[in-house]
Amino acid sequence: MGLGIHKRLTHGLIGLSLVSLLAACSGSGTSGKETDPGKENAKAEKPPEPIELKLHFFGVAEEEFNTRFKDTLQKKFPHITFKWLKSSGPQSTIEEIVAAGEVPDIIRGLSSTVQTRYLDLGLGYDMRDMVKKYNYDLSRFSSVFIDGFQALTAQNGELYGLPVSPFFSRVLYYNKEVFDKFGQPYLQDGMNWDQIYELARKMTRTEAGIDYRGFSANVSSLLTYNEYSLSTLDPAKDELSQFDTWQKLLNNYMRFYQIPNNAIRPTLAEEGAMFQKGTVAMHADIYSPYLDLSMLKNWDMVSTPIIEGAPKKIGTFPPGYLMIAKQSKYKDEAFKVIMEMLSDEVQMRDSRNGFLPTLAKKEFMNVLGQDNPAYKNKNMKAVGYYEFAPLRPARQKGMTVIETNKADALLRDAFLNAALGKEDVNTALRKADELLRKEVEAEKSKKK
Structure with a gap:
């Protein structure tokens, strides 16, 4: 086959207010011992347990995943190991992978096959709870990709995936x-x-x-x-x-x-x-x-x-969609990984390298291909001269x-x-x- 996106969610830093509080209270007790704020911080900031997320990305080679996403994900989530399940060649279809008992945590599928190769396999997971939990802004995306995908797949407004380039x-x-x-x-x-x-x-x-x-x-x-x-x-x-x-x-x-x-x-x-x-x-x-x-x-x-x-x-040609299997034990971690893959920073870099952004803001389309030798001197306005048509x-x-x-x-x-x-x-x-x-x-x- 062949080209960003939401506000990055941030986690509050735990510990600064705790240190101040402990310092203010030191010496007021009868023991004369001061609490060690370093030890308290260590407890508060205990690193998450290591986990493994299995990925099945139809239409994307492992090399491309590594180039576009892996370094960013490993820096952001050092406790996560990513296991790449092959998506081409013998015994590599999602049907065969699932039949072998190895259900992926994150699946990249196409809107044209999401029914037969995701929902019909009993993998469907509605992301709306995650969207609400993390206050995730769906309006970041071009509406044709969210609305169109829900129209294709939802019975009662379910959201089974989020759009990712290439398209x-x-x-x-x-x-x-x-x-x-x-x-x-x-x-x-x-x-x-x-x-x-x-x-x-x-x-x-x-x-x-x-x-x-x-x-x-x-x-x-x-x-x-x-x-x-x-x-x-x-x-x-x-x-x-x-x-x-x-x-x-x-x-x-x-x-x-x-x-x-x-x-x-x-x-x-x-x-x-x-x-x-x-x-x-x-x-x-x-x-x-x-x-x-x-x-x-x-x-x-x-x-x-x-x-x-x-x-x-x-x-x-519509984008792929990043989806979570309902059988996954690590749905929160999987959703955080998807958010990072679709972040403004990643999509801006993607767009500069020639991948069309799935985000609505024009600033992402305006840099399309600027870092790609094949396209940096071409008429890139042609790519988005008209609005994108809705999904079929x-x-x-x-x-x-x-x-x-x-x-x-x-x-x-x-x-x-x-x-x-x-x-x-x-x-x-x-x-x-x-x-x-x-x-x-x-x-x-x-x-x-």
């Missing part, structure tokens, strides 16, 4: 070398898809035996993280959601692949990698601190174009749920088939709708 915003990259070669002015923030289409037509050509394409895309991000916050499976019906809107979305992107010599590659993975080859002028994708464009000498990015009539919002809605209560990725894959296949000329957009969408209905029926049959 990814959509942008439009462009290769300045190709623009210079063809004498075209650079892109600007706020352009629309019609303008980009006309440029793509002009810049798709062959020069000195080299084929240049005007446009390529990470199609998955265009469809899944759309400005309408549109889910593939309808929240209230067992069918494709809003057929007409999907038709509008697919047709908008299809026209780029109907430009002569700008055909889509045979697979979406190949299409997504075309920009790095240096012969594509513009590329629609997510902004990510993990994206490697070092092979390009001169590139930049602008805001993602918006479809005419659509909300002027940026579709995002969940299925309504009582509706059969299927894996989000499975539903989205059907839509991606429909687009690819249409873009490759195998069928028209309407036919491709009708087939996707039919397959979605079958997936729902198959899921229903499992529960009979």
Whole structure:
């Protein structure tokens, strides 16, 4: 996969008032002995007992956790040892970890899988008591991440997790070398898809035996993280959601692949990698601190174009969520660790390194990428040029749920088939709708 946050809670220092009180009382007793304030302080400040917290962080490598969080956590909580449970490779899924009897204390999950890979496993813990106990300010976070997550997961207002980067915003990259070669002015923030289409037509050509394409895309991000916050499976019906809107979305992107010599590659993975080859002028994708464009000498990015009539919002790949297992013996310690991971200091450092902050204050977004060599001289305003779109809605209560990725894959296949000329957009969408209905029926049959 690839980029802060609350007021740090402080603990009152115990001992200063106690020392003063003891000093004032010394000599007033009949024994003539003075109480040793050092010993009293030692009792008051007895270090906490050592504990171990087990972590299962889906989508994050241990090296990244160590770089972003571990030093800070170990300095803040020297009595805590962190045990990293692998989250990739054989026997590493949360289901397998739990089945083996090793329930993590802190779990990083995704909003799209929190139902099947957290709640359905009986791990759900409502953090609202901890929020109240520590007077934790949830308004620090962008509201779309808190409100959206509760809408997806809560039955009665439960709060099962707090948002943590990475998450990814959509942008439009462009290769300045190709623009210079063809004498075209650079892109600007706020352009629309019609303008980009006309440029793509002009810049798709062959020069000195080299084929240049005007446009390529990470199609998955265009469809899944759309400005309408549109889910593939309808929240209230067992069918494709809003057929007409999907038709509008697919047709908008299809026209780029109907430009002569700008055909889509045979697979979406190949299409997504075309920009790095240096012969594509513009590329629609997510902004990510993990994206490697070092092979390009001169590139930049602008805001993602918006479809005419659509909300002027940026579709995002949502953040992860830090959650506590209800079986954990150390819920207070786990919550304190989560608060530290999401602190202003940590998120400010994260943002400077290129990770999008989950906090609402603009000061965190304003430093995005300043310490990241790949991004420090780029147009970072593009990343947050529009507001972030809400998270895609969940299925309504009582509706059969299927894996989000499975539903989205059907839509991606429909687009690819249409873009490759195998069928028209309407036919491709009708087939996707039919397959979605079958997936729902198959899921229903499992529960009979």
